Amino acid sequence: MGRFHGGFGIKGEVKLESFTDPPERLFKYQPWLLRDAQGRERECTGAKGRVTPKGVVAVLPDIADRDAADALRGTEVFVPRSTLPPPAPGEYYWVDLEGLRVVNSEGVDFGTVSHLFSTGANDVLVAQGDRERMIPFVQPDYITSVDFDAGLVTVDWDADF
Structure with missing residues (x-):
């Protein structure tokens, strides 16, 4: 916090x-x-x-x-x-995203969410897999869905980035 x-x-x-x-x-x-x-x-x-x-x-x-x-x-x-209010629809506590699997829209596995950080302009999701990828946490442009039941974040991000 x-x-x-x-x-x-x-x-x-x-x-x-x-x-x-x-x-x-x-x-x-x-x-x-x-x-x-x-x-x-x-x-x-x-x-x-x-x-x-x-x-x-x-x-x-x-x-x-x-x-x-x-x-x-x-x-x-x-x-x-327990002291925190529940997040509003479409909002997330960063800690809840950590550990979720990250895949792009073509199904390429980027690993898991390592952590997030703020740049001032926007937040950034860090996916750690075969290498580290930093993806702007901008919905729906780059973060297309977050599915807690499936443990999955889907991103619109080129695998070569």
Whole structure:
């Protein structure tokens, strides 16, 4: 749901990249599970924040100074699935797409969805198979169907791309 990028100011505020839309919606979904680069996890309840011209800034109850905020750099924010609303028709949580098989309209198997990322212009689906393919997640232009029952994403994408 998000990732910390280090301290903001001297009072323990933390710069936060939010993967929600709008970015401040992340604060509605709590408790947070914080996972650092070494895989250590801890729960955080009561985080507050705001959007600034320089991005999202968070205040965590147990972070009181710049050093403690900087120590969170790279820590990822997860939330329990039960706190999220169900996606609207035609919308997907990225995590639900990961692991689905990807084939093009000619039936060529591209492997499975490894992950997705945002470029700002659009989201990109990464299919990992015999090689990695990056496919713009633009419906219906390139992503023609998502079938969770079949575990399949069908794309209009040339096998040579």
